[in-house]
Amino acid sequence: MAQTIIPTGDIKAIRRYSAGLTVDQNIKSYWGKRFIDDSPNSIIQRKTEVESDAGDIIGFDLSVQLRNRPTTGDDRLDGKAEDLRFFTDEVRVDQTRNLVSAGGRMTRKRTIHDLRQVARDRSSDYWAKYLDELYFMYLSGARGVNPDFIEPTDYTGHAGNPFQVPDAAHQLFPTAALVKATVTTGDKMTKLIVERVQVYVQMIRANTPDAANMVPVMVDGEERFVLLMNPMQAFDMRTADTTGWMDVNKALITAEGKNNPIFRGGLGLLANTVLHSHLNCIRFTDYGAGTNVPAARALFMGRQAGVVAYGTAGGNRFQWHEEPKDHGNLVEISAGTIIGVKKTRFNSKDFGVVAIDTAAALPA
Numbered sequence: 001m002a003q004t005i006i007p008t009g010d011i012k013a014i015r016r017y018s019a020g021l022t023v024d025q026n027i028k029s030y031w032g033k034r035f036i037d038d039s040p041n042s043i044i045q046r047k048t049e050v051e052s053d054a055g056d057i058i059g060f061d062l063s064v065q066l067r068n069r070p071t072t073g074d075d076r077l078d079g080k081a082e083d084l085r086f087f088t089d090e091v092r093v094d095q096t097r098n099l100v101s102a103g104g105r106m107t108r109k110r111t112i113h114d115l116r117q118v119a120r121d122r123s124s125d126y127w128a129k130y131l132d133e134l135y136f137m138y139l140s141g142a143r144g145v146n147p148d149f150i151e152p153t154d155y156t157g158h159a160g161n162p163f164q165v166p167d168a169a170h171q172l173f174p175t176a177a178l179v180k181a182t183v184t185t186g187d188k189m190t191k192l193i194v195e196r197v198q199v200y201v202q203m204i205r206a207n208t209p210d211a212a213n214m215v216p217v218m219v220d221g222e223e224r225f226v227l228l229m230n231p232m233q234a235f236d237m238r239t240a241d242t243t244g245w246m247d248v249n250k251a252l253i254t255a256e257g258k259n260n261p262i263f264r265g266g267l268g269l270l271a272n273t274v275l276h277s278h279l280n281c282i283r284f285t286d287y288g289a290g291t292n293v294p295a296a297r298a299l300f301m302g303r304q305a306g307v308v309a310y311g312t313a314g315g316n317r318f319q320w321h322e323e324p325k326d327h328g329n330l331v332e333i334s335a336g337t338i339i340g341v342k343k344t345r346f347n348s349k350d351f352g353v354v355a356i357d358t359a360a361a362l363p364a
Contacts, residue, residue, distance in 0.1 A: 024124030087346035094159035097336030144282035305352030311338030
């Protein structure tokens with residue numbers, strides 16, 4: 001039976017593999033499966049403004065609540081109009097690509113594998129990993145010391161979107177008295193910290209009127225936050241209260257809206273916070289008075305904690321390019337996208353994420 005072969009560089013292959021890479025990457029991405037959507041009711045909002053128009057910057061606004069005192073009785077209202085106020089943030093997009101070799105003509109003859117398909121599979125793995133790492137770094141405001149990341153430890157960000165260190169109102173430690181330099185190895189993640197931060201985020205505006213309260217994600221009419229921890233932090237929380245942990249796990253199983261993506265792979269539900277764990281949560285080695293306490297940064301997130309923008313539209317957000325080399329003997333395949341990621345920040349304050357820094361080490 002004759003076999004249909006789409007030759008190298010054929011436009012049908014480019015369209016097929018570009019679209020396929022986007023789908024594969026979304027399926028494999030930890031963040032993409034759970035937390036990213038076009039809707040403002042999402043942890044990471046996908047901005048689409050430059051997908052069809054020219055430009056590499058997307059600006060977005062936060063409308064500030066009105067603060068004027070009301071006018072009562074017959075007091076004149078003229079001249080007392082309050083200006084609408086907006087805080088603005090922006091995300092920039094830029095191209096990022098990676099190149100793979102599909103081998104020479106004899107290499108392709110000696111193997112039973114479809115090297116073009118293998119290249120796409122490995123590329124989708126690569127981009128899912130790379131973009132997940134970007135989300136962790138940007139939401140944390142730091143590269144950290146994670147040794148298995150693609151970018152080096154001195155990496156500072158993509159497309160001119162710098163990492164932004166959490167402001168003082170959006171960084172918490174196990175107790176209010178602690179700072180980075182006073183954390184000890186015993187200052188670990190606990191359920192009490194989660195209970196504390198849930199109260200804290202509700203009181204942000206009450207204590208700092210110019211700051212914006214975090215907004216929970218609405219799931220089937222219920223308000224939900226997400227706490228994303230390093231596995232070592234999750235271990236500390238579980239082992240500190242094994243009996244109570246069973247209740248946290250049961251609450252997740254029986255929760256309203258449990259089929260929503262933000263519950264997918266969750267560890268438990270504590271009050272209105274869905275607990276998650278992932279090995280890519282940012283780690284540090286320089287906490288404590290001796291700058292030698294290992295630590296991790298958990299992310300307590302609400303609506304629009306971050307944004308992602310693509311510079312190309314629809315199913316072909318990723319591009320696939322095949323190019324013959326060495327007089328047609330060798331085939332190189334590049335895959336890439338035009339993208340920008342950042343944490344949302346208005347008026348120099350983080351909006352939808354609080355960093356929770358605790359000591360975190362491998363169990364003895």
